[in-house]
Amino acid sequence: MARTARKSAAPTKPLLKPPVRIGNLDTAALVGELRQLHEDAEDESVGQMPADEELFGALLHLEANAGALKGEEARRKAAIARVKLWEYLREQADVHQAKAVEDARHANAEWAQLVPALAVRTVSAAYNKATRLRAAALTDDSRGVDSPVRRTPEAVLDVERRAALREAEARRVEQEAAHRHRLLAPVAQRLIEHRAGLDDGGEVTDWLDEIATVLPDCNTPIRVVSLQTYVAAAVRELRKIERTTARPAASTPDAQLAYEAAAELIDG
Template identity: 70%
Template sequence: MARRARKSAAPTKPLLKTPARIGKLDTAAVIGELRQLHEDAEDKNVGRMPADEELFGTLLYLEANAGALKSEETQRQAAIARVRLWEYLREQADLHQAKAIEHARAAGVEWTDLVPALAVNTPSAAYNKAKRLQAAVLTQGAMDGRPVRRTPEAVIEAEQQAAARAAAARRAEEEAARRYALLAPVAQRLLEHRADLDDGGEVTYWLDQIAAVLPRCQTPTQLVSLRTYVEAFVREMRKTERAAGRPAASTTEARLAYAAAVDVVTG
């Protein structure tokens, strides 16, 4: 019976299985352990071994001096560590080469100029290779953690999604700034007239919360907190007025500050 042809995945379809990756690795610590193995083996060249932070040079040294390790166990241990470090270096190379291409393009470099640097034959091949490399960057920054397929189509789609998220975040920040511009002066007026608003109870408590958050209200989260406190202040003022049967603010200026707070939280 003829074997059914395997259906190719859509070029923009996210990968269903996350590839295994080294991810974060304390390379200096691993190299330090390898250095100790060579010192214990009395490697006569260990003094020439590069610093722990020099990953590529250290790997070349360890490769050239692998025979200095005398026992089979240390040879196996060191070889596995080297394989791991090379895999980590390969992962990092994709990320950093993609960033270098991004910087080159930002500096006005044409795809034609990147042909020899990317070891390809045509500008279109340079473009496609750059897009495949960009998949590593997009996967690292993906909010859902799903790896981006290494095709130009998938990368373009992921870039569009990232741009849409960034635009939404900018709109949220702009809206937060607009709301802060309306809310902050009102909150400040309440604090300026708090002596004529304090009740020694819940109203006082929420004025204290407003006073605590207002000087450092910069992020959307802090703005939400400030609005919540002003809303709570208004709610408690209304309760106080219903219970007393008279205005809770004792001066005209305080009543105007309270009225402004009501407007800003109900508008």
């Protein structure tokens, strides 16, 4: 009986099983351990070994002089450590190559110029490879957790598109907040200027006193938040008066306009 062909995963679908990765690694410390193995083996070439921080050069040196180690256990330990370090380099290469491509594009490099650098044959292949490389530095947090991005151009572009939308929404919210903050002081000032038509001798009066205290020096984020809190509280008490007395909260037209402006700002 013919086997049912397995369906390929959607190119934008998040990876269900994160790939196993080396992740963060103290490479200098590990190279230092390998250096010690060669020193213990009295390897005469260890003096020419690059510094522990020069990972690529150190790995090439260790590979070329692996035969200097004495004993199977030392050779096995050193070889496994080299495997781990090369895997770490492989993981880092994608991230840094993607950044190099990004820098090249920002410097107006054409995709055709990147074809040989990316070891591909066509412009479309260069674009697709560069897009896949970006997956190494991306995670998909749309589900509330950081999920590795599938290494397909479709998945990378989808994640970047959704990230751009989230950033645009965040900027919009920040701009609206900044706009409200710019309006806050003038609105609060109008409440104080027309407080004679708002004072009730109770809660409203208390909140207007707080506004009058903070308003002259409202030049720090904490004071802006305090002012907004006091204006909102005054509006809340004025609305309570309207509900409980069935009459306007303000006793003059100017005070009513000041109250309405404050309510609109708080509701917005």
